[in-house]
Amino acid sequence: MLIVIALLTGLLFGFGLLLSGMVNPAKVQGFLDIAGQWDPSLAFVMGGAIGVGLVFFTLAKKRDTTLATHEPMRLPGNNSLDRRLILGSVAFGAGWGIAGICPGPALVALGAGSLQVIAFVIAMLAGMALFSLLQRKH
Amino acid sequence: MQIDLINFTPWSALAGGALIGLAGGLLALLSGRIAGISGIVGGLFDGRPAADRNWRIAFVAGLLAAPLLWQLVAPLPAIQQVAGIPAMMIAGLLVGLGTRYANGCTSGHGVCGLSRLSLRSLVAVLSFMGAGFVTVFIIRHVLA
Numbered sequence: 001m002l003i004v005i006a007l008l009t010g011l012l013f014g015f016g017l018l019l020s021g022m023v024n025p026a027k028v029q030g031f032l033d034i035a036g037q038w039d040p041s042l043a044f045v046m047g048g049a050i051g052v053g054l055v056f057f058t059l060a061k062k063r064d065t066t067l068a069t070h071e072p073m074r075l076p077g078n079n080s081l082d083r084r085l086i087l088g089s090v091a092f093g094a095g096w097g098i099a100g101i102c103p104g105p106a107l108v109a110l111g112a113g114s115l116q117v118i119a120f121v122i123a124m125l126a127g128m129a130l131f132s133l134l135q136r137k138h
Numbered sequence: 139m140q141i142d143l144i145n146f147t148p149w150s151a152l153a154g155g156a157l158i159g160l161a162g163g164l165l166a167l168l169s170g171r172i173a174g175i176s177g178i179v180g181g182l183f184d185g186r187p188a189a190d191r192n193w194r195i196a197f198v199a200g201l202l203a204a205p206l207l208w209q210l211v212a213p214l215p216a217i218q219q220v221a222g223i224p225a226m227m228i229a230g231l232l233v234g235l236g237t238r239y240a241n242g243c244t245s246g247h248g249v250c251g252l253s254r255l256s257l258r259s260l261v262a263v264l265s266f267m268g269a270g271f272v273t274v275f276i277i278r279h280v281l282a
Binding site: 002003004005006008009010011012013014015016018019020021022023024025026027032033034035036037038039040041042043044045046047048049050051052053054055056057058059060063067068069071072073074075076078079080083084085086088089090091092093094095096097098099100102103104106107108109110111112114115116117119120121122123124125127128129130131132135 | 146
């Protein structure tokens with residue numbers, strides 16, 4: 001059941017990314033370029049996503065068990081505002097600005113087969129593997 | 139600031155965003171999992187048991203299949219790259235490491251976290267958006 005839900009929501013998520021314009025690096029940089037010709041589209045993507053997401057997450061938060069897999073509902077409970085959160089996000093934002101893509105759109109864009117995206121995804125996976133390696137050492 | 143009215147696509151942005159929110163919301167309500175791409179993919183490197191690995195692989199398979207199915211019905215939207223391969227590798231490394239340290243990216247903190255009204259996610263979003271604005275300012279208006 002979980003596998004089917006994950007596959008279908010992954011597919012839907014991918015369609016949403018394609019339709020939204022988040023998969024197009026030129027459009028993402030156009031949003032991040034507030035000093036130039038600013039394209040506010042991505043604010044609308046966030047607005048649409050959060051508008052719909054709010055309804056579902058509000059329902060999910062009220063439940064003790066998950067609706068389809070019948071497991072205890074455990075949404076993230078970490079509330080700490082630490083250096084890792086901020087420095088990690090700043091590093092991510094810098095990479096997002098350079099490339100114009102973030103992790104989801106990068107995976108979706110793999111299907112379009114550009115060398116730049118393949119290079120980005122390999123480096124991203126290497127960065128994630130490096131993180132796991134460093135965590136295991138500690 | 140000047141608004142780029144030629145490239146501005148409010149309706150497809152809103153509709154695409156709504157689909158993203160629907161996907162993330164359904165995954166949370168139905169299974170309690172968070173549709174955060176960096177967390178889903180990064181978790182594959184943590185040596186987790188098979189039960190916690192297979193759903194991640196299935197979600198990623200859905201993402202990878204999306205453009206292939208899309209093309210059966212309509213041509214893919216324009217995808218225009220802005221950086222060369224060396225810059226993309228540096229960016230990928232920053233994104234991979236940064237999202238893991240921060241425990242989330244645009245999807246996990248941006249969509250799911252803000253939908254949960256998490257303060258931690260709001261701080262993450264302000265941090266990565268701020269860094270994105272500064273980085274693009276430097277690339278387009280200082281270096282260029």
